[in-house]
Amino acid sequence: MKQRLPLLITLIVGLTLIVQFFSPGLSFIQERFTNWFLVVIVFAFLLGFLSLVKVNITKIKRRSEDWGYSIPLLIALFTMAIIGIGWGIGEGTIFNWLFMNLMVPMSATMFSLLAFFVASAAYRAFRARNLEAAMLLIAATIVMLGRVPISSAGFLSYLKLDAIANWIMTYPNTVGQRAIMIGAALGVVATSLRIILGIERAYMGEE
Amino acid sequence: MSIDxxxxxxxxxxxxxxxxxxxxxxxxxxxxEYLYVGISAGYFAxxxxxxVMVPNLFVPLQNHQFDYLIPLVLGITILFRLFPKYSWVSRYGFAYSVAMGAGINFIVYLQANAMQQINATILPLISLEGGFNLGxxxxxxxxxxxxSAGLVYFYFSKPHKGFLGSTARLGIWFLMISFGASFGYTVMARISILIGRMQFLINDWxxxxxxxxxxS
Incomplete structure (x- = not known):
């Protein structure tokens, strides 16, 4: 019951999805399974949500390090959820105002912060210690220069850096990405088979 | 001062x-940072x-499609992970989610990422479209x-020596160019977001x- 039923669910659902792909008349099964899946995934999110609440409430109760920051976290979390669920999430709602003025700028700034960290990472990665590192350095430099207006200004315009950058992105970059994609795809297929056949059971947790 | x-x-x-x-x-x-985490969790809730919940669960149940009780029950089992004594119950929900991921990925990755990429790689080595095209x-x-060389690099069942080693080395070169190009592209994307934030601060604030x- 504790072990076999989950494995049986995995086997039946996994095999059904594979079989239906080769039987177009059974595509309604995938449609229904996918709708169910979306609902189950929301419960997985709810598990994370409740876990976040539990962790932060425990932190406040125990006066752990940085417990004070858990208060704005919980206030923001419940405010956003209650307003969104209760009053809607469309244009012109308070939820949308909070989204536009808090979440969007914070999200964009968090990502833009990475611009500074990739610069320091670049310093370490771009030291041409060997041929491979030199190739990485040259490709990255050309792509970066080719994407800014300076590449078509003055003597740099004769180097046609934008055209070379486009060529690198279209051919050598595609080659590398494609090799990785094919290799990763074969890995995903093998892992999926292992999961469906019950060989890979890490998702079952400890027992 | 307006609300905006x-x-x-x-x-x-x-x-x-x-x-x-x-x-x-x-x-x-x-x-x-903490505010961002809270806002994000509340937003997604x-x-x-x-x-998801309204169109895929509440509406079908209101329309007497009682098979939608299955994902509801499976979903509720997932929440048992919060109670260590009964956490084994969550396996049912996770088993379904993992099986969906495995079943869909098996086909999607095999078809889109493996077959189609291999198909796109089988090209004429001499291009004669509209006459001989050197480029x-x-x-x-x-x-x-x-x-081919990139795939040889990922083949670890034999030691990379001799012809296999040389081909794998060529594969590394292509991978390094690809990583460099991806890195440069990512840097430019991040810089572009940074410029966007600066423009916001100067022009909008x-x-x-x-x-x-x-x-005035």
Whole structure:
């Protein structure tokens, strides 16, 4: 019951999805399974949500390090959820105002912060210690220069850096990405088979 | 001061709080960081409620499609992970989710990422489209040899020696160029977002605030 039923669910659902792909008349099964899946995934999110609440409430109760920051976290979390669920999430709602003025700028700034960290990472990665590192350095430099207006200004315009950058992105970059994609795809297929056949059971947790 | 301008002020202050991390970790950054986590979790709770739970669970159940009780029960089992004594119950829900991922990925990755990519790599080594095309011929040769060499690099069942070793080394070169190009592309994307934030601070916050203070 504790072990076999989950494995049986995995086997039946996994095999059904594979079989239906080769039987177009059974595509309604995938449609229904996918709708169910979306609902189950929301419960997985709810598990994370409740876990976040539990962790932060425990932190406040125990006066752990940085417990004070858990208060704005919980206030923001419940405010956003209650307003969104209760009053809607469309244009012109308070939820949308909070989204536009808090979440969007914070999200964009968090990502833009990475611009500074990739610069320091670049310093370490771009030291041409060997041929491979030199190739990485040259490709990255050309792509970066080719994407800014300076590449078509003055003597740099004769180097046609934008055209070379486009060529690198279209051919050598595609080659590398494609090799990785094919290799990763074969890995995903093998892992999926292992999961469906019950060989890979890490998702079952400890027992 | 309009509600929109108050929003701009809040957004600008939060932007500065996050940028303050560039100096060092500090209370302003921590406040923004925790607030961001809370806002994001609350946002997705409301988003999933309206866009997933209502159309995919509540509406079907109201329409007497009682097979939708299955994902409801499976979903509830997942929540048992919160109670260590009964956490084994969550396996049912997770088993379904994992099986869906495995079943869909098996087909999607095999078809889109493996078969179609291999198909796109099988190119004529001499391009004769509209007469002999030297540029396309070189590009095709690069793609065929590069992808093959890249795949050889990922083949670890035999030691990379001799011909296999040389081919794998060629594969590494292509991978390094690809990583370099991806890195450069990512850097430019991040810089572009950074420029966007600076434009926001200058055009949407500082300039209107100065205009408001000066009364113009």
């Amino acid at each position: 301008f108050i929003g701009v002020w809040i957004a600008a202050l939060l932007t500065l709080f996050i940028f303050s991390f560039l100096y060092k970790d500090n209370p302003f950054y921590k406040f923004a 409301a988003y999933y409620y309206h866009n 396309q011929t070189i590009s095709n040769i690069i793609i065929v040899i590069g992808v 500082i300039k209107p605030t100065i205009a408001l203070i000066s009364g």
